[in-house]
Amino acid sequence: MSRPVIGITTYAEQARWGVWDAPTALIPMSYVNAIQQAGGRPLLVPPAEDAIDETLDVLDGLLFSGGSDIDPSLYGAEPHPSVNGTRPDRDRAELALMEAAFARQMPVLAVCRGMEVMNVARGGDIVQHLPEIVGHEDHKHTPGVFGDHEVDVESESLLGSLLGERAPVKSHHHQGVGRLGEGLVESAWAEDGTIEGIEDPSRRFALGVLWHPEQGEDFALFRALVAEARAYGEEKARS
Numbered sequence: 001m002s003r004p005v006i007g008i009t010t011y012a013e014q015a016r017w018g019v020w021d022a023p024t025a026l027i028p029m030s031y032v033n034a035i036q037q038a039g040g041r042p043l044l045v046p047p048a049e050d051a052i053d054e055t056l057d058v059l060d061g062l063l064f065s066g067g068s069d070i071d072p073s074l075y076g077a078e079p080h081p082s083v084n085g086t087r088p089d090r091d092r093a094e095l096a097l098m099e100a101a102f103a104r105q106m107p108v109l110a111v112c113r114g115m116e117v118m119n120v121a122r123g124g125d126i127v128q129h130l131p132e133i134v135g136h137e138d139h140k141h142t143p144g145v146f147g148d149h150e151v152d153v154e155s156e157s158l159l160g161s162l163l164g165e166r167a168p169v170k171s172h173h174h175q176g177v178g179r180l181g182e183g184l185v186e187s188a189w190a191e192d193g194t195i196e197g198i199e200d201p202s203r204r205f206a207l208g209v210l211w212h213p214e215q216g217e218d219f220a221l222f223r224a225l226v227a228e229a230r231a232y233g234e235e236k237a238r239s
Contacts, residue, residue: 003039003040003041003226004039004040004041004060004061004226004229004230004232004233005040005041005043005058005059005060005061005229005233006035006040006041006042006043006059006060006061006062006063006225006226006229007043007044007045007055007056007059007061007062007063008027008031008032008035008042008043008044008045008062008063008065009027009045009047009062009063009064009065009090009094009097009114010025010026010027010044010045010046010047010065011025011026011027011065011067011068011087011090012024012025012046012047012087012089012090013026025044025046025047027044027065028065028214030212030214030215031063031065031111031214033214034213034214034219034222035063035222035225035226037219037222038219038222038223038225038226039223039226039230040060040061040222040225040226040229042063043058043059045059045062045097047087047089047090047093047094048093049089049092049093049096052096052097052100053100055097056097056100056101056104056106059106060106060107060229060230060232060233060236061106061107061108061109061205061225061226061228061229061232062097062101062106062107062108062109063108063109063110063111063114063222063225064094064097064098064108064109064110064111064113064114064115064117064118064208065111065112065113065114066111066112066113066114066172066212067087067090067112067113068084068085068086068087068090068113069083069084069085069086069113069128069175070086070091070113070116070117070120070126071086071087071088071091072126072128074088074091074092074095074120075120075124075125075126076125077125077126077128079128080128080129082128082129082174083128083129091117094114094117095117095120095121098110098117098118098121099121102121102122102200102203102206105203105204105232106232107204107205107206107225107228107229107232108203108205108206108207109205109207109208109209109221109222109224109225110207110208110209111208111209111211111212111213111214112171112172112209112210112211112212114208115177115197115198115208115209115210116175116176116177118181118184118198118206118208119177119180119181119184119198119208120181121181122180122181122182122183122184122200123181123182124177124178124179124180124181124182124184125177125178125179126175126176126177126178127175127176127177127178128175129174129175130174130175130176130194133194145172146170146171146172146212146215147170147171147172148168148169148170148171149168149169149171149190149191150166150167150168150169150190150191151166151167151169151188151189151190151196151197151211152165152166152188152189152191153165153166153167153187153188153197154186154187154188154197157185157187157188157197157199157201158187158199158201158205158207159187159188159197159199159207159209160187162220162221162224163218163220163221167188167218168216169196169209169211169212169213169216170211170212170215170216171210171211171212172212176194176195176210177195177198177210180198183200183201183202183203184198184199184200185198185199185200185201186198187199187207188209194210195210196209196210196211197209197210204228204232205224205225205228207221207224207225209221
């Protein structure tokens with residue numbers, strides 16, 4: 001049985017390797033390894049605002065990866081002083097990709113920034129600096145170090161069917177979702193009330209989590225994405 005092809009959105013950053021220092025499309029190997037361990041074939045998808053349909057034509061599912069803050073102008077807000085590292089080209093490309101994937105009912109798993117992209121794509125907005133709301137920096141206590149905490153999960157949700165009512169997670173973010181986008185519902189929360197999971201019950205598989213499941217040892221979310229992608233691919237082949 002062929003492996004379903006899962007697109008993984010990439011960062012677009014200046015990077016150094018060997019003797020080179022150049023603009024680069026890159027992604028941490030943890031995302032690639034998670035998809036491979038779940039039985040999928042990862043395919044990296046660099047930011048591009050054109051050829052969206054051609055890209056989706058060769059995919060069975062999509063994993064939206066983490067990364068920098070979304071440009072606040074894309075959800076009608078002025079930037080908070082803490083907003084940094086925005087990549088408007090990546091933002092526009094991923095918003096277009098998300099909207100097109102939703103239109104096709106393609107399975108989507110959105111991680112951290114990816115969850116925020118999902119919310120903005122559906123007309124929602126972003127809490128630009130969570131510490132001002134929750135009163136602490138536990139979600140990103142040290143740059144480059146993932147914070148460990150637990151989330152409560154809605155038992156009747158898609159996420160609940162995969163993780164149960166409570167799960168340990170690894171976080172590294174200073175933002176979150178504010179007003180929910182059209183069709184989206186909350187499905188997980190941190191102890192401080194931060195929304196940690198969202199999903200669209202009208203879609204076959206549209207799930208966003210604010211934490212980084214690729215950093216954990218439980219790949220349930222990736223196995224579910226790959227299983228749905230396999231079914232999607234089989235249906236696409238028959239149509």
